Amino acid sequence: MGAPSEKSPKLLASEKDASSSPEEEADAYTTLHLGVWSVLLPNEVVAGGVFSATKQKWNSIVLASPVVWRFFQEVYQLNPYLFMVLFVLKLWGEVESVVMLYVSGRLLRIIEVGLTEGRPDVYAIAQALVARLICVTFTAVAKWARDYISPILEDRVELQFEDHLLQAKLRLDMPTAADSSSRSQAYAHHAWGSFNGLCEAFMRLFGLISQLLFISQQKSGGVLFTLVAIVRPIMTLVGERTLWLKPHVAYSDNAAYLRLQSLQSMSATRFRGRRYRRGHCGVDHRWYVFLRVGRSRSLINGLNAEYHRAREALGSVASQSVWSLYGIEPTPMNQILAEWAGALPTLYWALNAMLAPAKFSMTSIAILQQYSSSLNYSLQMLFWDFSQVGKCFTDIKMLYETANIKNQIVDGDVEYPRPEAEFEASKGMEIELRNVSFAYPGDKSKEAALRDISFRIPAGSLVVIVGANGSGKSTIIKLLTRMTTSSTPLTLAENIGLGYADRVGDLEMIMEAARDGGAAELLDKFKDGAQTMLDPVTTAFGYQLDDEKHKTLKGVLTKLEKTTEVSGGEKQRLVASRTFMRFRTKRIKLLSVDEPSSALDPRGEFELFERLRQTGEGKTMIFVTHRFGHLTKYADVIICMKEGKVSELGTHKDLMARDGEYASLYNVQAQAFTESEVS
Numbered sequence: 001m002g003a004p005s006e007k008s009p010k011l012l013a014s015e016k017d018a019s020s021s022p023e024e025e026a027d028a029y030t031t032l033h034l035g036v037w038s039v040l041l042p043n044e045v046v047a048g049g050v051f052s053a054t055k056q057k058w059n060s061i062v063l064a065s066p067v068v069w070r071f072f073q074e075v076y077q078l079n080p081y082l083f084m085v086l087f088v089l090k091l092w093g094e095v096e097s098v099v100m101l102y103v104s105g106r107l108l109r110i111i112e113v114g115l116t117e118g119r120p121d122v123y124a125i126a127q128a129l130v131a132r133l134i135c136v137t138f139t140a141v142a143k144w145a146r147d148y149i150s151p152i153l154e155d156r157v158e159l160q161f162e163d164h165l166l167q168a169k170l171r172l173d174m175p176t177a178a179d180s181s182s183r184s185q186a187y188a189h190h191a192w193g194s195f196n197g198l199c200e201a202f203m204r205l206f207g208l209i210s211q212l213l214f215i216s217q218q219k220s221g222g223v224l225f226t227l228v229a230i231v232r233p234i235m236t237l238v239g240e241r242t243l244w245l246k247p248h249v250a251y252s253d254n255a256a257y258l259r260l261q262s263l264q265s266m267s268a269t270r271f272r273g274r275r276y277r278r279g280h281c282g283v284d285h286r287w288y289v290f291l292r293v294g295r296s297r298s299l300i301n302g303l304n305a306e307y308h309r310a311r312e313a314l315g316s317v318a319s320q321s322v323w324s325l326y327g328i329e330p331t332p333m334n335q336i337l338a339e340w341a342g343a344l345p346t347l348y349w350a351l352n353a354m355l356a357p358a359k360f361s362m363t364s365i366a367i368l369q370q371y372s373s374s375l376n377y378s379l380q381m382l383f384w385d386f387s388q389v390g391k392c393f394t395d396i397k398m399l400y401e402t403a404n405i406k407n408q409i410v411d412g413d414v415e416y417p418r419p420e421a422e423f424e425a426s427k428g429m430e431i432e433l434r435n436v437s438f439a440y441p442g443d444k445s446k447e448a449a450l451r452d453i454s455f456r457i458p459a460g461s462l463v464v465i466v467g468a469n470g471s472g473k474s475t476i477i478k479l480l481t482r483m484t485t486s487s488t489p490l491t492l493a494e495n496i497g498l499g500y501a502d503r504v505g506d507l508e509m510i511m512e513a514a515r516d517g518g519a520a521e522l523l524d525k526f527k528d529g530a531q532t533m534l535d536p537v538t539t540a541f542g543y544q545l546d547d548e549k550h551k552t553l554k555g556v557l558t559k560l561e562k563t564t565e566v567s568g569g570e571k572q573r574l575v576a577s578r579t580f581m582r583f584r585t586k587r588i589k590l591l592s593v594d595e596p597s598s599a600l601d602p603r604g605e606f607e608l609f610e611r612l613r614q615t616g617e618g619k620t621m622i623f624v625t626h627r628f629g630h631l632t633k634y635a636d637v638i639i640c641m642k643e644g645k646v647s648e649l650g651t652h653k654d655l656m657a658r659d660g661e662y663a664s665l666y667n668v669q670a671q672a673f674t675e676s677e678v679s
């Protein structure tokens with residue numbers, strides 16, 4: 001039997017070769033259409049089948065070996081004692097299967113002798129039974145000890161690699177973090193999964209070799225029987241159609257399927273119960289729609305109808321997972337051959353019974369059957385475990401490679417933050433952008449988000465960036481700070497205190513900052529005051545709770561699920577307070593804020609800007625805003641953006657006199673006030 005054909009089931013698939021010019025040869029691939037899926041397979045994999053895939057896998061395993069060795073050393077060092085105990089316990093799991101084969105075989109033989117002679121050897125039978133009992137007891141204790149120790153080591157390993165990944169990801173700049181091609185796929189839980197997977201594979205190999213040696217040495221087994229018994233599992237492996245071993249890209253562009261997916265995604269079960277109302281839409285028993293409280297029944301019905309329409313449009317096209325669709329054999333031939341191979345052990349003992357009836361007995365047949373099913377199971381498990389080895393190696397490699405991801409924004413050669421003496425010399429930061437263009441990684445727009453931006457901001461200026469939606473204001477701020485936004489489940493006090501991390505426990509300073517940022521009243525509003533947890537991580541969940549029988553438990557769960565909600569304006573007050581906390585570090589040279597007051601009431605906004613102007617006097621401050629007024633009038637520089645370019649630059653007076661983009665945006669807002677005053 002050769003390598004499996006790459007042709008897919010006719011009903012499900014068609015294919016076309018996408019290879020083109022010689023220079024693209026390296027990237028040439030074949031597209032398979034499987035139900036709603038398109039699968040792109042590199043041509044060399046298609047040509048080489050499972051052998052090529054195995055060779056590639058082997059090469060990547062060899063390349064990753066040093067990293068995996070480092071990984072095992074690191075895990076060992078976390079707790080050498082637990083590591084060794086776990087290793088020995090896992091090893092016993094494999095040795096045990098050989099011991100059990102020996103003990104059961106012995107018991108069968110003793111019974112056979114007793115039956116033949118008509119006088120069972122009670123003592124020998126009791127001895128064999130006790131040996132078996134001791135063996136299974138030891139196995140049970142070993143399993144218990146393994147289950148007890150594993151989570152302890154698992155925790156240590158996950159925490160260790162969570163720390164690795166946190167450090168590695170914190171140093172990424174904004175475009176790198178946003179770029180899906182360089183985004184790390186490493187997760188701390190992969191560390192334990194890979195450790196376990198590799199241990200299992202190693203143990204299985206050890207177990208299988210022990211079994212092969214044992215069976216091939218037995219009188220009832222022997223080398224020939226051992227070979228006959230392993231033909232079937234090996235054929236199954238070679239004939240298996242699996243996508244897991246092959247490099248591939250899979251996607252679906254079936255409009256009906258995508259529509260169904262997006263409608264289903266609205267049923268995400270992790271929405272918070274407090275904000276969302278759950279309604280059973282009657283589409284099918286798995287489908288629920290969660291809607292913000294207050295949305296109408298007609299919306300639910302509309303979604304329901306959309307769902308039915310999409311299902312009809314999908315018709316009978318298969319939409320199972322791409323892996324299971326790929327696994328369907330084009331013909332039953334492989335299956336038939338594997339089943340025939342599975343009958344070889346039976347053929348072996350049937351022939352033996354015919355050719356050497358004196359040397360053969362029913363006990364021998366029972367023992368041989370035990371051997372063959374044990375080998376069959378062990379080999380299948382070994383193949384499964386080994387099919388995961390490549391993934392384990394890749395996952396481990398990624399855990400370490402996250403630290404090597406190159407930032408897309410190349411660091412300059414000027415040290416930052418500046419040495420203390422230089423820092424004291426000027427309070428604000430001077431900024432100059434020269435011919436900066438920027439496109440978000442993977443962005444499908446025709447134009448880049450920023451195009452050829454140049455401007456200079458003198459130290460200590462108050463700068464306001466204005467412009468229409470999507471003109472690039474926020475992108476400028478993100479590039480300057482190299483940051484993306486993040487949210488943390490912290491107390492209100494910590495949210496403010498983190499502005500000055502060294503003083504995060506200084507409640508007095510935090511309260512002063514809260515007063516400056518306009519959040520003092522907010523802190524007062526909650527029962528736990530400044531210690532109120534904002535958006536805590538929810539770990540609570542209920543399972544199979546009955547509405548009637550478990551009312552109390554349901555009540556407890558509801559309380560546990562409750563989070564503290566603050567309004568958009570209140571959030572901005574907290575952020576502003578954190579900024580004032582940061583000012584207290586006396587190490588601010590640049591403050592850049594994206595729409596600091598969009599959700600504030602007019603008084604809140606006025607007070608915030610007044611305090612910012614006073615406190616931030618002499619520092620460079622950049623604000624992005626849609627609100628013209630307090631800020632723009634006082635700004636030293638207004639940068640007016642249009643379609644990714646700087647369209648105007650100057651003070652409010654300059655730009656009004658120019659009567660261009662800025663003046664037109666300003667007049668739209670001013671007009672609204674004038675009109676309402678007149679009316």
Ligand SMILES: Nc1ncnc2c1ncn2[C@@H]1O[C@H](COP(=O)(O)OP(=O)(O)OP(=O)(O)O)[C@@H](O)[C@H]1O
Nearest residue numbers: 178440443445449468469470471472473474475476
């Ligand atoms: N993460 C992103 N990925 C891809 N494109 C983005 C991303 N963020 C913004 N863009 C695009 O970049 C352009 C500039 O966006 P930016 O957020 O800077 O505009 P803005 O002027 O701040 O808009 P607004 O006034 O609506 O806040 C827009 O076309 C936007 O669609």
